[in-house]
Amino acid sequence: xxxxxxxxxxxxxxxxxxxxxxxxxxxxxxxxxxxxxxxxxxxxxxxxxxxxxxxxxxxxxxxxxxxxxxxxxxxxxxxxxxxxxxxxxxxxxxxxxxxxxxxxxxxxxxxxxxxxxxxxxxxxxxxxxxxxxxxxxxxxxxxx
Amino acid sequence: xxxxxxxxxxxxxxxxxxxxxxxxxxxxxxxxxxxxxxxxxxxxxxxxxxxxxxxxxxxxxxxxxxxxxxxxxxxxxxxxxxxxxxxxxxxxxxxxxxxxxxxxxxxxxxxxxxxxxxxxxxxxxxxxxxxxxxxxxxxxxxxxxxxxxxxxxxxxxxxxxxxxxxxxxxxxxxxxxxxxxxxxxxxxxxxxxxxxxxxxxxxxxxxxxxxxxxxxxxxxxxxxxxxxxxxxxxxxxxxxxxxxxxxxxxxxxxxxxxxxxxxxxxxxxxxxxxxxxxxxxxxxxxxxxxxxxxxxxxxxxxxxxxxxxxxxxxxxxxxxxxxxxxxxxxxxxxxxxxxxxxxxxxxxxxxxxxxxxxxxxxxxxxxxxxxxxxxxxxxxxxxxxxxxxxxxxxxxxxxxxxxxxxxxxxxxxxxxxxxxxxxxxxxxxxxxxxxxxxxxxxxxxxxxxxxxxxxxxxxxxxx
Numbered sequence: 001x002x003x004x005x006x007x008x009x010x011x012x013x014x015x016x017x018x019x020x021x022x023x024x025x026x027x028x029x030x031x032x033x034x035x036x037x038x039x040x041x042x043x044x045x046x047x048x049x050x051x052x053x054x055x056x057x058x059x060x061x062x063x064x065x066x067x068x069x070x071x072x073x074x075x076x077x078x079x080x081x082x083x084x085x086x087x088x089x090x091x092x093x094x095x096x097x098x099x100x101x102x103x104x105x106x107x108x109x110x111x112x113x114x115x116x117x118x119x120x121x122x123x124x125x126x127x128x129x130x131x132x133x134x135x136x137x138x139x140x141x142x143x144x
Numbered sequence: 145x146x147x148x149x150x151x152x153x154x155x156x157x158x159x160x161x162x163x164x165x166x167x168x169x170x171x172x173x174x175x176x177x178x179x180x181x182x183x184x185x186x187x188x189x190x191x192x193x194x195x196x197x198x199x200x201x202x203x204x205x206x207x208x209x210x211x212x213x214x215x216x217x218x219x220x221x222x223x224x225x226x227x228x229x230x231x232x233x234x235x236x237x238x239x240x241x242x243x244x245x246x247x248x249x250x251x252x253x254x255x256x257x258x259x260x261x262x263x264x265x266x267x268x269x270x271x272x273x274x275x276x277x278x279x280x281x282x283x284x285x286x287x288x289x290x291x292x293x294x295x296x297x298x299x300x301x302x303x304x305x306x307x308x309x310x311x312x313x314x315x316x317x318x319x320x321x322x323x324x325x326x327x328x329x330x331x332x333x334x335x336x337x338x339x340x341x342x343x344x345x346x347x348x349x350x351x352x353x354x355x356x357x358x359x360x361x362x363x364x365x366x367x368x369x370x371x372x373x374x375x376x377x378x379x380x381x382x383x384x385x386x387x388x389x390x391x392x393x394x395x396x397x398x399x400x401x402x403x404x405x406x407x408x409x410x411x412x413x414x415x416x417x418x419x420x421x422x423x424x425x426x427x428x429x430x431x432x433x434x435x436x437x438x439x440x441x442x443x444x445x446x447x448x449x450x451x452x453x454x455x456x457x458x459x460x461x462x463x464x465x466x467x468x469x470x471x472x473x474x475x476x477x478x479x480x481x482x483x484x485x486x487x488x489x490x491x492x493x494x495x496x497x498x499x500x501x502x503x504x505x506x507x508x509x510x511x512x513x514x515x516x517x518x519x520x521x522x523x524x525x526x527x528x529x530x531x532x533x534x535x536x537x538x539x540x541x542x543x544x545x546x547x548x549x550x551x552x553x554x555x556x557x558x559x560x561x562x563x564x565x566x567x568x569x570x571x572x573x574x575x576x577x578x579x580x581x582x583x584x585x586x587x588x589x590x591x592x593x594x595x596x597x598x599x600x601x602x603x604x605x606x607x
Contacts (some may be wrong), residue, residue: 002276013514015419033276035329040419040514040521047226053329054277054303064515 004056004134007049009037012070016063019092023061026123032130043074056134057087057115059126060113067094068107075112087133090116091126147171147202148588151209152369153190154178157217158187160195161580162202168594173200173575178213208583212369217241217345220265222248223225223325224272224281228303231423232325233271236301236334238430240341241371242267249283252288261292266342269337270297273303275327286310290317297344297564301337312330314551320344329531332424342367370430372582373397374406377534378428379581381408384589390597393532394505394565396498396553398539400476401440403433403501411507411525418509429525431505436497438490438539439476442469445493448500457492458486465492472551490547494496494539499552507563522563528555534600536573546572550606567607575599 006027010020017039022065024036027076035053037045046058062070071090090113095104101118108116115129146165160177162171178187196202199388219242223230233329237244248256260268268289272282282302289298290313297318300310305559309322320343323336345368366372373395383389392409407429413420435444446454446469455465468489472478479485507524533550534603535541540549550570555562577599585592 005276013512013519015514015519024293035274037329038419040421040512040519045421048228049329052225052228052272052277052326053274054279066515 003031003033003043005033005053005087006039006057007037007046007053007055007121008057008059008061009041009046010039010061010063011041011043011046012062012064012066013040014062014064014070016061016068017040017086019063020061023059023123023126026127027059030123030127030131036093038055043070043077046074047083048140050078050086051081055086057130059130060090062086062092062094065093065096066095067092071111071113078112081109087115087130088113089115089126089130089133090115091115092122107134146205148572148584149202149207150583151207152372152579152583153187153209153211153365154369155213157472158191159576159580160188160191160367161577162195162199162204163580163584163591163595165205165588168300168531168591168597168598170575170577170599171202173577173580174198174586183522195409197417202248205585208586209365210367210372210579210583211365211370212243215370216243216370217341218243218245218263218266219269219341220244220246220263221262222246222252222271222285223302224278227422228329229271229273232332232334233269233301233337235332235423235426236325236337237269237341237376237427238432239334239426239428240338240345241368241430242341243432248285252285257288257291257541260289261294265296267341268298269325269500270298270300270343271302271337273306273324275304275324277280277303277329279306279309281386282306282310282315284508285493286313290314297343299337299340301340318344327472330423332426334426339397342371366583366586370432371403372579373404373536374428374430374573374582375404375406375585376582376588376592376596377577378408378598379585379589380534384593387590387593387597389593390532390571392530393534393571394502394527394530394568395534395536396502396540397537398494398497398501399437399537401434401437403436403441404430404537405433405501405505406430407505407527407530408523409525409527411527413520413522414526414529417518418520418522420522424547425507425525429505431501433497433501433504435501438493438497439478441470442473444603445496445500449496454492454496457495458488460488465489469556472605486541490539491543491545494543495549495552497539502553502564503559503562508561510561524563526563528563528566531568533565533572533606534571534573534578535603536576536578538576541572541574541576546570547604547606554606567605570603570606571600572603573600 105116159175176190221233226249395406397404581592
C-alpha cells in the first residue's frame with residue numbers, strides 16, 4: 001500500500017531546526033513518507049510541495065511566536081491551488097505571550113486548520129491524531 | 145600523425161577543426177557560410193577546402209560531427225508546478241543541449257495544444273509529480289498530447305506510478321519512459337532524461353533534418369553542439385587521467401541570437417547561517433538567454449539595460465547608439481571589421497550580454513532577520529568562489545578587450561544579491577575550438593584536454 005505523504009516544515013522567518021528534525025524522524029519511523037522542507041518555509045513552498053508530491057496532509061511548525069501571522073490565508077491558498085480539503089495541522093509555540101490555549105486553538109481552527117497542538121506536544125500524540133484524521137476523514141475541512 | 149576531423153554544423157556556419165591525435169595539437173580550423181539546410185554538404189565542402197588551403201591535403205583517420213543546424217534540437221517541456229518539476233524538466237533539456245521553445249506547467253489547455261501543434265517540437269519532455277505523488281496532471285497531459293495530429297517523440301520522465309499509464313495513452317507514438325526528473329521532492333535526477341534526449345537525437349532527429357547525407361561521409365553526428373561545448377568545459381574544469389583541469393569555471397558564449405552560460409561548479413551555500421531555497425541546481429549547468437544576443441536579439445539587450453547604458457559603455461552619443469542598434473538589428477550579418485564606432489558598440493553589447501546572462505545564471509542571496517538574528521536565504525548556485533571565466537563565441541574571441549568584458553560577469557556592488565565570482569582569471573577560446581574538443585573528448589579525452597590547455601589562452605585577470 002502507498003505510504004501516506006506528509007509535508008513538514010517550519011513556517012515564516014523561523015529558523016528553529018531541532019524540533020523539525022525530531023518530527024521528521026518520528027513521522028518517518030511511524031510509517032509516513034515525509035517531505036521535509038526544513039526551516040524558513042513559506043506558505044507557497046508548503047503548497048507547491050504538496051501539489052507535486054500528492055500529499056495527504058501538511059504539518060506546519062512554528063516556534064517563534066509569529067505563527068498566527070504566518071499561517072493566515074493558508075487554507076484559502078490551498079483551495080486556490082487545487083488542494084481543497086487537504087488536512088492542515090499546526091503546532092508549536094504558535095502565538096505571542098501567554099494566551100489560553102482554547103482561544104488559540106479556536107482562532108487557528110477558524111483559519112482552516114484541522115488540528116492545533118500546544119507547546120510540548122509529544123510526537124506520539126501528533127502521530128495518533130494525524131492517523132485518525134487520515135483514516136477516518138474526521139476533519140474540519142470536510143465538516144464545513 | 146593521426147589526423148581527426150571535427151565538424152560543427154551550425155545554422156549559419158559550418159566549422160571544421162583538424163587535430164593530430166599523436167602530436168596532441170591543433171592542425172587548423174576553418175568555417176564556411178551555409179545558406180540553407182539542403183546545402184549542408186556544400187557548406188562542409190566549402191569549409192574543408194578553406195581548411196585544406198591552410199593545412200594541405202589530409203587523409204583523416206576519423207571524422208566526428210555535432211550539429212545545431214535546422215534550428216538546433218527544439219524541445220518543449222511540461223511539468224506540474226513551475227518552479228519544481230517544470231524547472232527540473234527545463235534544466236534536463238538545456239543540459240542535453242536542447243533549445244527550449246516553451247515550458248508548460250500544470251494541465252495543458254486546448255490553447256497550449258494548439259501552440260504545440262504549430263511549434264512542432266523535435267522532442268516533448270513530459271514530467272510532473274514526484275514518484276508516488278500527483279498522477280492526475282501528467283495523465284491529463286498525456287491525453288491532451290494524444291489529440292495532436294502530428295506525432296513527435298515523447299519522453300516520459302514524471303511520477304513513475306503514472307508513467308506506464310501515460311505510455312499506454314500515447315500508444316502508437318514514439319514513447320520513451322525513463323526515470324523521474326524529480327523522484328523525490330527537491331531531488332534533481334536529470335541524467336536519465338538527458339541520456340534519452342541524446343539517444344533520440346542520434347537516431348531520429350538527424351534523419352528527420354536531412355543530415356543523413358552528411359553523416360554517411362563522417363563517422364557520425366554524435367551530439368547537439370551545446371552538448372559538445374558542455375562536455376568540453378567540464379573536461380577543462382575537472383581534468384582527466386592525471387592531466388589537471390583548471391578548476392571550477394564559468395563559460396560565456398555570446399552569439400548573435402542567444403547567449404549561453406555554462407557553469408561547472410558546486411554552487412552550494414558557502415557561508416554559515418545560509419538557508420537554501422528552491423531546487424538544488426546541477427553541478428554542470430547550462431542556461432540560454434533567448435532574448436540576449438549581439439544581432440537578432442540586440443533589442444533584448446536594449447530592453448534590459450536601456451540605450452543610455454549602452455551609450456555610456458560604448459562612448460557613443462545616445463542618438464548614434466540608437467541608430468546603430470537599429471541598424472545592427474536589421475543587418476544581422478554585419479561585423480565591425482575594424483570600424484571604431486562599431487567596435488565600440490559591439491564591446492558595449494558584449495559586456496551587457498555577459499552581464500545579463502551571467503546574472504540570470506548565477507544564484508541570489510538575500511538577508512533576512514529572524515528571531516535568532518541575521519540569516520541568508522540563497523537560491524540558485526553560489527558562484528562567488530569560482531576563479532576561472534572562459535569566453536567563447538565570435539564577439540568575445542575577436543576582441544582585444546576581453547578583460548573589460550569579463551568584468552561584467554563578476555560580482556558588482558550595485559547588485560550585491562547576485563552570487564557571481566568575486567574575481568577571476570580570464571581564458572579566451574581564440575581558436576574557437578570548444579565544441580570540437582567536446583566532440584573529440586568522446587574518444588580522446590586526454591588529448592582534447594591537452595589541446596584545450598594549449599589553445600585556450602589565459603588573457604589576464606578580471607576584478
